[in-house]
Amino acid sequence: MFSKKDIEEQILVIFGSNGDLSKRKLLPAIFQLYLNNLLPEKFIVIGTGSKDKNEITNREDVKSAILEFSPNSKHFDSKKIENFLNCVYYQRVHNQTETDFEGLKNYINTLSANLNIARNIIYYFSIPPFLYEVVANHLVRYGLNREEDGWKRIIVEKPFGYSYATAVELDQKLHTGFHEDQIYRIDHYLGKETVQNIMVTRFYNGFFEPIWNRKYVDRVEITAAEKIGVGDRGGYYDTSGAMRDMIQNHLLQVLAVVAMEPPAIFDSNSIRNETVKVLQALRPITAENASKQVVRGQYVATQVDGQMCPGYREERGVDPNSKTETFVALKAFVDNWRWGDVPFYIRTGKRLPVRVTEVVIHLKHAPHQLFKQLCLTHPNNMIILRIHPDAGIAIDFGMKIPGAGYKVQNVNMAFKYADLTDAKIPEAYERLLLDCMTGDSTLYARADAVRASWKFVDPIIQAWKEKQDIPLCFYKCNSWGPLEANNLFDEPYTKWCEPEE
Ligand SMILES: NC(=O)c1ccc[n+]([C@@H]2O[C@H](COP(=O)([O-])OP(=O)(O)OC[C@H]3O[C@@H](n4cnc5c(N)ncnc54)[C@H](OP(=O)(O)O)[C@@H]3O)[C@@H](O)[C@H]2O)c1
Numbered sequence: 001m002f003s004k005k006d007i008e009e010q011i012l013v014i015f016g017s018n019g020d021l022s023k024r025k026l027l028p029a030i031f032q033l034y035l036n037n038l039l040p041e042k043f044i045v046i047g048t049g050s051k052d053k054n055e056i057t058n059r060e061d062v063k064s065a066i067l068e069f070s071p072n073s074k075h076f077d078s079k080k081i082e083n084f085l086n087c088v089y090y091q092r093v094h095n096q097t098e099t100d101f102e103g104l105k106n107y108i109n110t111l112s113a114n115l116n117i118a119r120n121i122i123y124y125f126s127i128p129p130f131l132y133e134v135v136a137n138h139l140v141r142y143g144l145n146r147e148e149d150g151w152k153r154i155i156v157e158k159p160f161g162y163s164y165a166t167a168v169e170l171d172q173k174l175h176t177g178f179h180e181d182q183i184y185r186i187d188h189y190l191g192k193e194t195v196q197n198i199m200v201t202r203f204y205n206g207f208f209e210p211i212w213n214r215k216y217v218d219r220v221e222i223t224a225a226e227k228i229g230v231g232d233r234g235g236y237y238d239t240s241g242a243m244r245d246m247i248q249n250h251l252l253q254v255l256a257v258v259a260m261e262p263p264a265i266f267d268s269n270s271i272r273n274e275t276v277k278v279l280q281a282l283r284p285i286t287a288e289n290a291s292k293q294v295v296r297g298q299y300v301a302t303q304v305d306g307q308m309c310p311g312y313r314e315e316r317g318v319d320p321n322s323k324t325e326t327f328v329a330l331k332a333f334v335d336n337w338r339w340g341d342v343p344f345y346i347r348t349g350k351r352l353p354v355r356v357t358e359v360v361i362h363l364k365h366a367p368h369q370l371f372k373q374l375c376l377t378h379p380n381n382m383i384i385l386r387i388h389p390d391a392g393i394a395i396d397f398g399m400k401i402p403g404a405g406y407k408v409q410n411v412n413m414a415f416k417y418a419d420l421t422d423a424k425i426p427e428a429y430e431r432l433l434l435d436c437m438t439g440d441s442t443l444y445a446r447a448d449a450v451r452a453s454w455k456f457v458d459p460i461i462q463a464w465k466e467k468q469d470i471p472l473c474f475y476k477c478n479s480w481g482p483l484e485a486n487n488l489f490d491e492p493y494t495k496w497c498e499p500e501e
Pocket residue numbers: 015016017018019020021022048049050051093094095125126127128129157158159
């Protein structure tokens with residue numbers, strides 16, 4: 001476990017500090033690190049943005065964001081907030097105005113000299129993707145990437161690229177000013193304790209590892225369901241869709257952690273070497289197979305609990321004829337020795353009945369079925385890795401119902417992650433910021449992993465664009481998506497799990 005002594009003095013510069021992500025996630029996460037005594041003695045945050053604010057008005061904004069968006073803000077000691085605000089600064093920077101970066105450089109140099117803080121700097125790109133390259137270039141133009149006076153790191157938000165080609169291009173551009181070790185591509189799913197716990201579950205416990213392969217696993221199901229629609233993000237979402245927004249990054253990363261081989265040693269590069277091998281082993285879904293292995297859907301207006309839920313095409317910022325998918329279900333295969341021919345079913349969607357993310361490992365039936373007639377009506381044994389909410393692990397298996405005969409019922413042994421500790425489970429952004437501050441990139445996506453996942457999803461997106469006969473299936477709000485998603489299973493009695501919140 002870290003203590004603040006292990007963390008070097010440093011400066012965190014946030015581009016887009018007046019934006020949504022910064023207010024809702026980053027500033028509360030930094031404050032939580034402060035409360036947990038995990039910020040170094042010498043540490044400042046410099047927010048930047050186009051708004052003209054002074055230090056006092058910026059500190060008021062930061063305080064409001066912390067109070068509004070921290071999960072436990074009711075219990076905050078106001079003195080602690082005031083103390084924390086002493087390390088918060090602001091500089092007006094218009095991201096597209098090159099000369100503003102000269103002002104930023106002077107501001108950093110002045111603060112670093114006055115406060116006697118080394119110029120170890122993290123630049124957090126909490127800005128729209130089209131600005132990543134622009135801001136990186138401006139930093140390079142004024143030598144703000146140079147490491148003679150301290151290390152420099154950039155955190156780049158998702159989406160990283162819009163396709164394989166644009167991700168490669170963005171990488172090339174960032175690499176002209178920053179080497180790979182300086183680039184931290186954030187995927188907040190990897191910052192979730194429960195995703196990291198998948199590695200511990202698999203590689204610490206003797207009883208999971210022997211069955212974690214094609215011999216015992218029938219199929220793997222990964223679900224990320226959202227109850228809400230696109231809300232205010234219609235404009236962004238309509239150019240992205242569920243495949244780019246959820247599958248290319250978050251869910252393929254989760255799949256990689258579920259399917260990876262144990263690394264020889266537990267360090268950043270070894271772990272990332274293993275996860276990237278999984279992504280590279282994904283069997284391509286060709287344009288011909290796209291209609292057989294992938295189902296895309298879009299929610300339509302539905303009456304739910306007496307209220308009308310608008311359809312996707314009626315949402316603000318969305319094209320009324322949009323074909324953007326708000327639901328994707330797909331069947332993937334990892335072509336390697338461990339997983340040959342085991343299907344991985346991935347599903348994500350908006351306006352589904354619950355908000356839940358989980359992985360279900362469906363085990364094969366026992367080789368000789370003494371209770372054959374029950375085999376088809378009862379699910380296989382399952383290992384359920386609940387990522388969100390109520391993080392934990394459950395094991396589902398059959399037990400005899402007491403009394404005459406041999407009626408079998410499925411029972412569930414469940415462990416809730418929150419029972420392990422009284423301490424609050426850290427938010428993903430706390431963990432990821434801390435990792436970047438200490439130079440640990442294990443939970444950040446490496447360039448080859450990002451490329452491999454784009455390589456997998458690109459042909460599907462292309463097929464949707466080019467092949468008019470691939471349907472967009474409509475589904476009602478508060479349902480589990482289009483019924484066509486069940487056609488992905490080979491066996492007619494197999495269905496998707498319908499997790500409860
Ligand atoms: N919000 C989330 O929950 C979330 C989740 C995951 C990933 N992300 C990613 O995080 C990044 C930031 O997201 P966000 O929701 O915070 O974005 P945002 O609120 O729309 O924008 C952040 C800041 O970027 C600047 N900006 C926005 N649009 C601009 C434009 N057209 N031209 C010039 N500057 C512009 C603005 O800063 P100034 O006007 O002050 O310069 C704004 O405050 C994005 O890449 C997003 O994909 C966000």
